[in-house]
Amino acid sequence: MAKYQKLLEPLKIGKVELKNRFIMLPMTIEKVDNYHVTDDLVDFYEQRAKGGVGLIEIGSCYVCDCFGTEPKYHTTTGACGCWDDEFIPGYKRIADVCHPHGAKIAAQLQLCYEWRASGDDPLLSYAPSADVPSGPFVGMPEREYTKEEIAEVVKQYGQAARRCKEAGIDIIEIHAGIGYMVMRFLSKYSNHRTDEYGGSPENRARLLTEIIDEVHRTCGDDMPILIRISADDLMPDGNRIEDTLELIPIIEAHGVDAWSIQAGFHEAPRPVANQIVPEGEFIGLAKQCKTVTNKPVWPGTRINSLDMCDKVVNEGYGDAVGMARQFIADPATAGKVAAGHPEQVRPCIVCSRCLDNIFIGKPCQCSVNANVWQGVEVGLPEDHPADQKQHVVVVGAGPGGMEAARVAALRGHKVTVVDHSDRVGGLLNMAQVLNANIEPLVTYWQGEAKLHPNINVVLKQDVDVNYLKSLNPDQVILSPGGGIIPIDVPGIDGKNVVKSEDIKAMCNGKVPEGKGMLWKAAVAAIKAQGGTVGFMRMGLNMASGPTAIVGKRVVVVGGGFAGLEVAEAMCDNREITVIDPAKKLGNGIGIIDKNPTLNLLKKKGVKLMPLTELIEVTKKGAKVKNVETGEEQLLECDTVLTSVGVEANTKLYDEVVKVWPHAKLIGDATTPDGKVYRTLEAVKGGYEASMAI
Missing domain, CATH: 3.20.20.70 (Aldolase class I)
Structure with a gap:
């Protein structure tokens, strides 16, 4: 059968x-x-x-x-x-x-x-x-x-x-x-x-x-x-x-x-x-x-x-x-x-x-x-065909951009999706390495990109206004991803620091700027195996060891949704500490998942430190301060891993809107201060943008 x-x-x-x-x-x-x-x-x-x-x-x-x-x-x-x-x-x-x-x-x-x-x-x-x-x-x-x-x-x-x-x-x-x-x-x-x-x-x-x-x-x-x-x-x-x-x-x-x-x-x-x-x-x-x-x-x-x-x-x-x-x-x-x-x-x-x-x-x-x-x-896109077929260019092949492309294509528009990465999925490519529940969604989007004959995907392409002009679009939807929230403390660029953008680059098949042979070997292995999620996980080396990109003792900077997901994914055979200046950890996690997630992390031995901010990275670890008492301490560790989320990113949009006044910015590039935008907000933004054309 x-x-x-x-x-x-x-x-x-x-x-x-x-x-x-x-x-x-x-x-x-x-x-x-x-x-x-x-x-x-x-x-x-x-x-x-x-x-x-x-x-x-x-x-x-x-x-x-x-x-x-x-x-x-x-x-x-x-x-x-x-x-x-x-x-x-x-x-x-x-x-x-x-x-x-x-x-x-x-x-x-x-x-x-x-x-x-x-x-x-x-x-x-x-x-x-x-x-x-x-x-x-x-x-x-x-x-x-x-x-x-x-x-x-x-x-x-x-x-x-x-x-x-x-x-x-x-x-x-x-x-x-x-x-x-x-x-x-x-x-x-x-x-x-x-x-x-x-x-x-x-x-x-x-x-x-x-x-x-x-x-x-x-x-x-x-x-x-x-x-x-x-x-x-x-x-x-x-x-x-x-x-x-x-x-x-x-x-x-x-x-x-x-x-x-x-x-x-x-x-x-x-x-x-x-x-x-x-x-x-x-x-x-x-x-x-x-x-x-x-x-x-x-x-x-x-x-x-x-x-x-x-x-x-x-x-x-x-x-x-x-x-x-x-x-x-x-x-x-x-x-x-x-x-x-x-x-x-x-x-x-x-x-x-x-x-x-x-x-x-x-x-x-x-x-x-x-x-x-x-x-x-x-309504549904198939029930609202476009009155006038247009050429829609979508910048960014993450969940927001791909949803915008899918909806526009179903309504009859010609769609070009452009992304600097070598694969569709955006941040989901990193998320699926940490969370196996995301992997089927990335596979789904890869299939959708091939399913619709009026969607053309252009990868490994940087985008500026001049490039967009060469495509001659009628409509532009921008989903470039959020900006990285900067952490400006002494030692933040040290060799014992792994930033979320480094992991993102690796998952997109790129060697992060300033990284050495271990990272190059990990990215090479990923490419040799066709970018499979298993090899991405191997590249990140979830199991600690002498050649691990992430060491045995880790301080995760950021206790929101992203940081806690990283901590949970990496805590096997590691000593993990999560720090965040907030009074309560779990920003961006809903009422259903927040307490179970925190309880699971505690059960797995992850140390959670709210009201704690990073003030310096040294060769021995992370120097931190209690935001209420001012008390300082050194958390000895092998790796400081930053995962503090993203902020609004309007740099490209500010240039594009001068040429295409009706251009739309969607996804976590629109993240308000203090908020966490996840897949839901990206997909909703893409859906609304293309239904409005």
Whole structure:
């Protein structure tokens, strides 16, 4: 069987047949208007249906009235309301645009941490047991459910399901995972009740089984029901996989048609979705769940690559595979596989920028797909062909420049991309050496450069105004990269100093200015092997040794996103210290990744020194000063590695705009003071620039 073909086989969930085994997991993407479905949300789901997904799940369909409230848990504000019949038309719009493309639709019925019986009551944080803290931002529960209130919750779920059925929704999912309300009843960690809703597995499952019974009562026994559950909640004294294996038959006896398996609580001490979690970390939980049910089961935590999807369905980990972020990154993932072009799939880089926004109640964004953020207001390039075909010259083949080129080409323009490097990718070429999640994105951009016949890429070419004139462009988009933030201290040009621009040059196939034989040998080796990432890593010599470019004892200057990524990539077999004058490290890292990243570095033995600035580099190491106390000390080391980020770079733009007044400057060349621009900002800038032509 050809690779990925099993993913394209149909699968039945109850009476509903899916055309393939790609499941788009539910996410609350904050594209609603006061809990009502918007044009933007309809467009979002329609794109994924056109893109070939077998089952699309609408995330967080809230069952209790939230009108006029201010939930402590910010994500609630982005939910689709499902507590009143006035919401039925919105769900019908989603079903009506997705069904013609062959996608089936599930609605995920949801309660997070807050609840009220009606719009006349205050919205309060509820829990099965008032002695256990609620989830993020919520604190201790304000109320413990009474049995009468539980009965009202059950009715709300049943009526929400009825509305979804009337709207044409195919499957009802009940969210019983990640520490939300139903899971808090299931888990031994959060349920300490002594009545019939606590204690034994049957009792802890009672809320869920009563909801299932009510959905069958309101929708009929033929409405497929899907349960999303955390098979290991990762909480102290909580549910382990053994508990879930005991719960599944109890729950399934009430009529369940499929199981979506995840892991964790949002407040679990162990991360589940970050880059630092290995892909496929939790697929074994789904495989174990398959031992106690003959219904379809699929894993759906920390999966983003087609190879992992293939492993899941071919090695018995699941009957299908659930992903969310990958379908945000590329709505056409499934369709490209079906068309025989998996190499054209735009990869999710697991950067969590989507979750950073969603988790605090802001609209979803994506580092590789700007349309998610821009939505219907800006639209898709293929839906907005250019009225007048023009010659667009893009300076810089990094993510911003390549996105500008892609979008302009899709709109029908002739595009010339020019870069001084010998390969496309810009800073991503260095980033992929430090972070393997970036490597597929560089490969994607290399493919895109060859895919579009009206894109011409010119490499190893320096650019000035005269060169641009020779190309005779109608439009110019500049993405030259940010300027290097200078560090002006004695000894900064010493042989024991490695600057981020040195690593960038090496990754671009150039020997950094002033570097000796070791660097020349590393660059030669990279070129001899075709610039492969493996040889770039070898050139950097991640494992310390007598010929290492970076020594065994390292002081990293810069505790922001870039510096911490360098520290994490290089800390094996090294003694790493990170210094930064800021009070807190991690500038540029979002809410989802910041604490897990800092905790991982500490666990790996990296010494973090905030409030510390570099004042001199000596042959013995880095002389530093505490910015509050003024106390100085010498940090003895073999290498001082600077990674302080970039600043605005308008030098070329200031010249170009004199000739082409409508020229656009994008990417980290536009970085404001104190900000960190990453791939997301570059791609968004490129998308906007070319959509505006």
